[in-house]
Amino acid sequence: MSTPLALRGLVPACPTPVTPSGTVDRPALHKLVRYMLDGGASGLVPLGGTGEYTAFSQADRIATVETSKDAAGDAPVVAGVLCPGLGDAIGTAADFLAAGADAIMVIVPYYVRTSQQGVIDYFRKIRDTVDIPIVLYDNPARSHMVLQPETIGALAADGTVIGMKASNTDLYHFDHVMQRVGPDFQMLSGYDTLFTQQVSMGARGGVLTSAVIVPGVWNDIQALAEAGRFMDALTLQRKLCPLMDALFAEENPGPTRAALEMIGLANGPSVLPLGAISDGLKARLFKVLQDLYAQGILTITPKQPK
Secondary structure, eight states: OOOOOOOOEEOOEEOOOBOTTSSBOHHHHHHHHHHHHHTTOOOBEETSTTTTGGGSOHHHHHHHHHHHHHHHTTSOBEEEEOOSSHHHHHHHHHHHHHHTOSEEEEEOOOSSOOOHHHHHHHHHHHHHHSOSOEEEEEOHHHHOOOOOHHHHHHHHHTTSOSEEEEOOOOHHHHHHHHHHSOTTOEEEEOOGGGHHHHHHTTOOEEOOSGGGTOHHHHHHHHHHHHTTOHHHHHHHHHTTHHHHHHHTSSSTTHHHHHHHHHTTOOOOOOOTTOOOOOHHHHHHHHHHHHHHHHTTSOOSOOOOOO
16 A cells, blocks of 8 residues: 555645636646645645536546646645546546546445445455555435445545545534544545534544635634634634535535636636526625635635626
8 A cells, every 4th residue: 555645634625727628727727726735725635526527538637636736746636536436436546646646535436326335345446456545535415325434434444545525414423433433544524514513523624615715714723623612613614604605505616616716716617517607696706705805814805706
């Protein structure tokens, strides 16, 4: 197995900038990666759901990983592998390893109906075939399967997965997972609105969409939560609720793309079948960004959307 990877802090799930022709905009991606890292992120997750993995060709995915790693330098790049089946997952994992990814974030296979043991065997097969650290992406809303805490514990116990993005909103489930993994397991919050709660329960960071825009404040929230100042952390997190609500008011990552453009990080439109967001949401996002700037949370003056 590869050298152990340390994941901690904010590892944002970022959009994939595109050119007018729909291919990856490498210069814009490089600029976006540096914005996040220079603003306080400790790594990044390209090609997750926010990165529209399923919309791109494999060539564009590889280009995204290459550019992300070139921009990130020593910061970890955890590339999303959102394939529905083993053949594509193994091939993509190998491609991303060759492209420079430090780890891969693999979703529980979807479309087919499998068992808990089937998921264990699936991840172990990827582990045995491609020498790259694996982060489990537990997102039952997308995979349509709830992993039992015992299943996650088994994958952690033998090193099949080094950590997990927890996108299950059930905090009771989260607590039971934490009881079944060791202290070195790299648990990452996968839900912006539950970050403080999950950090207080043992998460060591988060793969958050809103951290693409304001990574620094999330570091402050994490520091408060880890210091035992739960209510202070929650109070600060709640200041971001208008942003989080707006970013998910329409299908992600359209609102995130629009918000980035308002702060000078043009990244193109979402790829079909997703479309442009509504004018009403654009106006709402602009107001939210203005308010965050007035509070000193956002450091760039937002510009009126076109």
